[in-house]
Amino acid sequence: MRVQPLxxxxxxxxxxxxxxxxxxxxxxxxxxxxxANYVPSDREVVxxxxxxxxxxxxxxxxxxxxxxxxxxxxxxxxLSPGASIFHHTDAFAMIRGGHVDLAxxxxxxxxxxxxxxxxxxxxxKFPPAVGGAMDLAAGAARVWALMEHTxxxxxxxxxxxxxxxxxxxxxxxxxxxxxxxxxVTSDGLIVREMVHGLTFAELQAKTGAEIRLANDxxxxxx
Amino acid sequence: MINKVVxxxxxxxxxxRDGSVVLIGGFGSSGIPVELIDALIAQGAKGxxxxxxxxxxxxxxxxxxxxxxxxxxxxCSYPRSSGSVVFEQLYAAGKIELELVPQGTLSERMRAAxxxxxxxxxxxxxxxxxxxxxxxxxxxxxxYVLEKPLKGDVALIKAELADRWGNLTYRAAARNFGPTMAMxxxxxxxxxxxIVELGEIPPExxxxxxxxxxxxxxxxxxxxxxxx
Numbered sequence: 001m002r003v004q005p006l007x008x009x010x011x012x013x014x015x016x017x018x019x020x021x022x023x024x025x026x027x028x029x030x031x032x033x034x035x036a037n038y039v040p041s042d043r044e045v046v047x048x049x050x051x052x053x054x055x056x057x058x059x060x061x062x063x064x065x066x067x068x069x070x071x072x073x074x075x076x077x078x079l080s081p082g083a084s085i086f087h088h089t090d091a092f093a094m095i096r097g098g099h100v101d102l103a104x105x106x107x108x109x110x111x112x113x114x115x116x117x118x119x120x121x122x123x124x125k126f127p128p129a130v131g132g133a134m135d136l137a138a139g140a141a142r143v144w145a146l147m148e149h150t151x152x153x154x155x156x157x158x159x160x161x162x163x164x165x166x167x168x169x170x171x172x173x174x175x176x177x178x179x180x181x182x183x184v185t186s187d188g189l190i191v192r193e194m195v196h197g198l199t200f201a202e203l204q205a206k207t208g209a210e211i212r213l214a215n216d217x218x219x220x221x222x
Numbered sequence: 223m224i225n226k227v228v229x230x231x232x233x234x235x236x237x238x239r240d241g242s243v244v245l246i247g248g249f250g251s252s253g254i255p256v257e258l259i260d261a262l263i264a265q266g267a268k269g270x271x272x273x274x275x276x277x278x279x280x281x282x283x284x285x286x287x288x289x290x291x292x293x294x295x296x297x298c299s300y301p302r303s304s305g306s307v308v309f310e311q312l313y314a315a316g317k318i319e320l321e322l323v324p325q326g327t328l329s330e331r332m333r334a335a336x337x338x339x340x341x342x343x344x345x346x347x348x349x350x351x352x353x354x355x356x357x358x359x360x361x362x363x364x365x366y367v368l369e370k371p372l373k374g375d376v377a378l379i380k381a382e383l384a385d386r387w388g389n390l391t392y393r394a395a396a397r398n399f400g401p402t403m404a405m406x407x408x409x410x411x412x413x414x415x416x417i418v419e420l421g422e423i424p425p426e427x428x429x430x431x432x433x434x435x436x437x438x439x440x441x442x443x444x445x446x447x448x449x450x
Contacts, residue, residue, distance in 0.1 A: 050325060051249045051398050067251035067449050068394035074250035074303065076449060085394060087401040087429070088249070089333045092326030096346060120351070127313045128322050129302040134352065135326035138345040169349035 003197040005178040010222035011146060013038040015104065015176050018144075019045055023101045024094075026050070026136055028118075029073040031146045032104035046082075048100050050132040052091045055083025072132060095132065096139035103140035105133070107147040107172075109162040112209035114172040114184045116145060117164035130167075137168035149177035149206055156208030158182070158189070179203060181220065188212060193220040226388045226438050227417055231261035234411050234439040238267040238376055245332065245374035245403040246274040246284060248447070250303070253396030255380040256283045256445040258413050262378065268292035273332070273374060275325065275399065277301035277309035283447060288312060297372065299325035323372075324352060329402055331372035336405025336434070341370045374407035380444065381430070384414035385421075388435025389428045397429065404434040413441040 006014065008031055016038030019025060026048045027033050036056075039045050047056035049071045056071060057078035065076035079085075094100050109117040119133045137143055150156055158175065175182040180203055181193040189211045194203055200213050228234050235258065238244075244262070248254035263286065270293045277298055278285030285308040287293060296318060301309050312318040323331070324346050334342055343366035347353040357368040379400045381390040390412060392400055404410045417440045 049395075051252070052395050065449060066394060067446050068253065068396040070250050070252055070395065070449070074449070085397060087397050088325075088329040088399045089402045092329050096326050096330070096344060127302050127310060127320060129300045130322055130324050130352065131300040132325040134324040134350060135346045138348065139326070166350045168346075 028105040107145035114170040117162040149179040159208040235265040242375040245377040249398040258378040279305040295319040332406035335371035335373035377403040377407035388432030390430035
């Protein structure tokens with residue numbers, strides 16, 4: 001059977017279905033940002049931006065961008081009715097104090113114990129940059145990692161131990177990839193969903209840590 | 223009579239000494255005090271330590287200041303943004319020291335300096351390279367890392383409205399680091415788009431109270447940093 005990995009938008013759509021009504025959510029740069037496009041419209045979700053915004057709205061129409069209204073990725077944004085603006089220290093108190101319910105973060109590597117690496121490789125050519133990644137990973141009430149299941153050359157990104165420098169230790173609750181949805185539990189990595197056509201053995205072969213299949217596992221509906 | 227309004231950028235920046243720690247507000251394209259940075263360049267202080275979230279983009283504002291060679295150290299969370307060529311060149315050449323600080327820790331360290339707090343324990347960066355060499359402590363079964371206050375000699379901030387007492391409002395998300403940096407520096411210098419009479423800003427809408435501000439200069443049509 002031919003395996004159909006999820007596209008980036010399909011991953012975002014799958015994650016969007018799991019965003020609870022009423023949640024305060026911080027969307028990381030890249031793939032996580034797409035999730036806002038796919039949260040079911042009957043749910044009221046408040047998006048947080050580290051530079052001092054609660055209540056991000058849709059992207060502005062071309063020509064109406066405001067350089068003073070941007071998100072963490074420095075992209076222009078709009079405000080939803082009910083939005084608020086505050087200063088940086090409060091924005092990070094919301095993160096570091098656990099008030100933000102859920103952080104969706106891109107990941108370079110996730111370990112079986114929930115360690116997250118998403119801010120630095122071991123490449124000395126580039127100056128390091130961390131932004132709010134460590135605050136979000138350590139502070140948000142729940143952290144979901146969104147990523148391709150393997151690197152471009154097929155190496156696993158889910159590992160027993162991260163080889164890249166950690167962003168935070170033991171923080172990831174759930175991993176969404178283009179192949180599977182995996183919970184990080186005290187009993188190890190539990191596969192909740194897999195894409196159509198993929199066998200568990202094939203998924204294990206693409207994963208650098210032991211995984212187990214939940215009894216009630218399902219095929220991912222993209 | 224209290225009057226913090228000065229009538230030129232030169233007066234606003236006067237007296238900044240070599241070796242100062244300069245806090246510069248702004249995040250990406252929002253809230254960069256471009257005219258104050260240009261005036262700092264004209265003022266000529268050197269051997270500076272600059273504390274700011276990004277290391278500038280292109281050849282303007284923070285990047286322009288770095289390009290003068292008068293900044294020996296930058297403390298920031300995200301120096302490598304799109305178009306941050308000046309910083310990357312200086313860094314590669316070993317001509318600038320970088321202290322990388324998680325963004326929330328950067329902000330909270332300045333708040334601590336402004337609030338008379340001698341340090342604080344945070345979970346951010348525990349178990350990472352950015353906590354190496356720092357004291358850690360278990361509190362209620364959770365590991366924390368000790369972070370020290372980060373105080374400025376000078377803060378440069380962009381505001382929307384100001385009055386002669388130094389009360390400030392900010393436009394949209396240009397607020398970002400402004401209120402925290404204003405309280406964290408010995409000399410807080412503000413460029414405001416408009417200076418208004420005392421009382422014109424409704425008290426409930428004052429964002430930075432004037433007690434944190436030392437000098438205000440009106441820049442009616444500030445240069446806007448472009449979207450990056």
